[in-house]
Amino acid sequence: MSIRKAIWGDNFEAIEQNLGEVDPDLYAYIRDFAYEEVLARPGLDLKTRELLAITSLIALGAPKEIATHLEGALRNGATEQEVRETIIQSALFVGFPNALAAMKTFRALLRKEGRASSRERG
Amino acid sequence: MSIRKAIWGDNFEAIEQNLGEVDPDLYAYIRDFAYEEVLARPGLDLKTRELLAITSLIALGAPKEIATHLEGALRNGATEQEVRETIIQSALFVGFPNALAAMKTFRALLRKEGRASSRERG
Amino acid sequence: MSIRKAIWGDNFEAIEQNLGEVDPDLYAYIRDFAYEEVLARPGLDLKTRELLAITSLIALGAPKEIATHLEGALRNGATEQEVRETIIQSALFVGFPNALAAMKTFRALLRKEGRASSRERG
Amino acid sequence: MSIRKAIWGDNFEAIEQNLGEVDPDLYAYIRDFAYEEVLARPGLDLKTRELLAITSLIALGAPKEIATHLEGALRNGATEQEVRETIIQSALFVGFPNALAAMKTFRALLRKEGRASSRERG
Amino acid sequence: MSIRKAIWGDNFEAIEQNLGEVDPDLYAYIRDFAYEEVLARPGLDLKTRELLAITSLIALGAPKEIATHLEGALRNGATEQEVRETIIQSALFVGFPNALAAMKTFRALLRKEGRASSRERG
Amino acid sequence: MSIRKAIWGDNFEAIEQNLGEVDPDLYAYIRDFAYEEVLARPGLDLKTRELLAITSLIALGAPKEIATHLEGALRNGATEQEVRETIIQSALFVGFPNALAAMKTFRALLRKEGRASSRERG
Structure with a gap:
């Protein structure tokens, strides 16, 4: 494929x-x-590659393209938690504003797909 | 620990x-x-976290700090190939110059540690 | 507080x-x-901290979050002139496009709040 | 002038x-x-200066201001192909996402002006 | 002057x-x-302008030029603490690596000038 | 070739x-x-491509790789003046510090090659 x-x-x-x-x-x-x-x-599975792609895009200012790779990560086996951890960690290296912008895009995506955060569902 | x-x-x-x-x-x-x-x-293993850290640092221009996380990745189970793939992939998102700078730092680190690249060993 | x-x-x-x-x-x-x-x-008053925050955000490309700190600066005693000077100065270090984007956000904010620039009032 | x-x-x-x-x-x-x-x-013609401006703006994340210089390049003698080459080349140095964002802005501009790409007309 | x-x-x-x-x-x-x-x-005192300059330069990756403005801040009335706070705060917006690089340059400068940090003397 | x-x-x-x-x-x-x-x-001559490459690299913080393209520009017909104009213009878009860093590298390169600036010889 x-x-x-x-x-x-x-x-x-x-x-x-x-x-x-x-x-x-x-x-x-x-x-x-x-x-x-x-x-x-070969050498890195696609899930990890998508988490790395998300990290690169956060550093660039989390432009719209990030949605493609947020979905791509979920589609290739990343859990919602793994994506959230990827975004949260990036705040350490490139600052909170770009990490927060990415998280807003991720939250909007989860809402659109009818996936409630396990955190929010409690 | x-x-x-x-x-x-x-x-x-x-x-x-x-x-x-x-x-x-x-x-x-x-x-x-x-x-x-x-x-x-929790939620991401340390090896993956270090590959993400390397990716963030490449986007910032691959400063000296990247050596700490290149070593940290190897120390937490990343293979030389996984680190190389992380660096190579980043060229797509943030350009060849920053990826190349990171790879030079990685090669110098491997040489210092007496690890020959499997590629170079042939 | x-x-x-x-x-x-x-x-x-x-x-x-x-x-x-x-x-x-x-x-x-x-x-x-x-x-x-x-x-x-302690060590820096909140007004100065907000001018510094604005400067950091301009360097990141003046994303929407900057509105929070433009308002925060005014709320903590910065004059409109001090905010304008902060934005204008940043053009020297990170270029005119990001400074101009920040100034557009600031102007929209002042208009929304019904504050006319003293410059414009003449 | x-x-x-x-x-x-x-x-x-x-x-x-x-x-x-x-x-x-x-x-x-x-x-x-x-x-x-x-x-x-003096020392560089305006067409070249506008291609350089486009390149700088792509590196900054291809903000809206880039439209001004995309139009400015065409207005000063750059062909559509020269602008496209400028954008495509920048992917090598600052990554595909920012280059792609610029190309989207350029395509929208050409459509608005009723200019079909020679490639598309092909 | x-x-x-x-x-x-x-x-x-x-x-x-x-x-x-x-x-x-x-x-x-x-x-x-x-x-x-x-x-x-006019509109901002030179001490504040130098703290803003330091902040812009940290966002750019804290290049060597930052030393000029670290000295310039001290020369125009900023205390060591004010400079340290400026650097520390920037970690929130542009990440720890660039803030740390700036702090290393500042520490080296203080040492060269024979100024011990009050913290270290403490 | x-x-x-x-x-x-x-x-x-x-x-x-x-x-x-x-x-x-x-x-x-x-x-x-x-x-x-x-x-x-095709579509852009190599001299123009090298001036664009220099511009991208200045935006990235003018790392050492820029020397390759500064030499590449001269080698493909760019005059010293054209390279200087490229660097000076970039200050408008990405700020003076990165432009100045590039100009220092260019000056060092010209000295190494025994080319005195026409300005300096003047």
Whole structure:
């Protein structure tokens, strides 16, 4: 299975079409180099790779793209707790504001998917 | 065992003394909040936490502190390959220059420790 | 008085509830460590601390959180001029685009609060 | 002709009024120092200066201001292809997420202006 | 008195000559725009401006230039404690690594000047 | 001719060996993707690409790698003035400290190569 399918799941076709329309050449590099070459390398499981991707994106200011990898982490076996720990830890290295912005995106995503935080459910 | 001992290993006393001399209050926060509270949280194993720390530090420009966590990752069960994959992947998100700087630090560390890369040993 | 009350003012309850819903653990660290421990330290008055916070946030790209500290600065005795000087100076160190983004947020805030700039009133 | 007119084109009056209302002093520095002094220097043509500006803004996270310089590049003789190459190349140095965000802004701009990508028309 | 003299103190001539040799035009902008125009503006005292400068530089990764403004802060009335608080607070917004790097530079500076930290003397 | 030869010039063999020893896989991506695929694309001449690379690296904090591209720009037809303008302009977007750090590296490079600035000779 392609790495993009593993990370994008049901959004595969929508994301692929969208990125291709943004720019066919840039998308080709994202597809063939970023996803199907580098992220497809052996040596780290995809769950860990997605937690690392989230960490990189938090450092960049937690832009919208982070939603793709927050979903990708859950889709590849990360628990909600593991994603939360990843976000919380990043506050130590890049500060609370970027970590908080990422957590807001994650909370909105969980709400949209009808997943209540185990913390909130008590 | 304290998280600092798990990450710093044999360098524990030297690092502790050095940071305490740099600033006792800042070190107290690094010790009590960063290491013994946040990095000590359950939910992610220490090996994964160290790979995430490396990723955050690469995004910051791979400063000298990264050596502490490159060693910390190895000390907590990360293989040389897992650290290399963490560094290589980060190039996708924060660019090649910062990833390359981190890899140079990692290579110097492996050489100092007399560990030849399996790649180089052929 | 808690530091959060001093900075958040009338927004205290709304912000506290919102952050607690985003993530109870991350909020606990923001509350107990960031605000009530570090920002509560003696040695710098709260007005200066808020101008420093604004400066840090401009360097991060002036995200939405900056509004909290722009209001916090005014609430703790900073004049409109002092906030403007803080923003203008930051252009020297981190560039005009991030300084301009912060100034736009500040101007929108002043308008919302019905405060006309003394400059604009002439 | 002023550099601002060359870069802002038909948006000159709207941008000038908007920035003046955001802050008269900050705008005065942007006008007199950034545009009419530094960007007006000889030694590099304005097209190249705008491609450099785009590159700087991508590194900062591709904020909204980038639209001004994407338009400014086209207005000063850059082809669509030259702007695309500038954005694509930046992925090597600052990562794919910020490059992709810039390309999305560029694509939206081309659509708004009724310019179809030659690639898409292909 | 010029702002540069107030900030650079006894190092004025050495810094001026050094920067002029690095690049006469860039130095002219640093001198005439950054120091003698922006940092010379009324509305914030020079001590506060230097603490803000330190904060901006920590966010940029605490490069060597920070030493100039650490000295400049002390030279314009900041106590050692005020500088330490400025550095410690920045850890909340931009993370511990950059704050720690700045504190190491500050400690080295205090040692060079034969100033023992009151904490250490304590 | 390979893009690496065009940019690295006489340093080609030394750089290639050095990077290969740092990490064979990361170097393979830098060689085959960054240089021989992306930087080799048509649509922008190599001189402009090197000025853009310098701009990206200044935004990242002007690390040592910038020397490679400062030399690469000169090697591909950029004049000393064009490189200086590129560095000076970047101060507007990412601040004076990173621009100044890049200019120091450029000045050191020109001295090493026995090229006196026309300004200085003047």
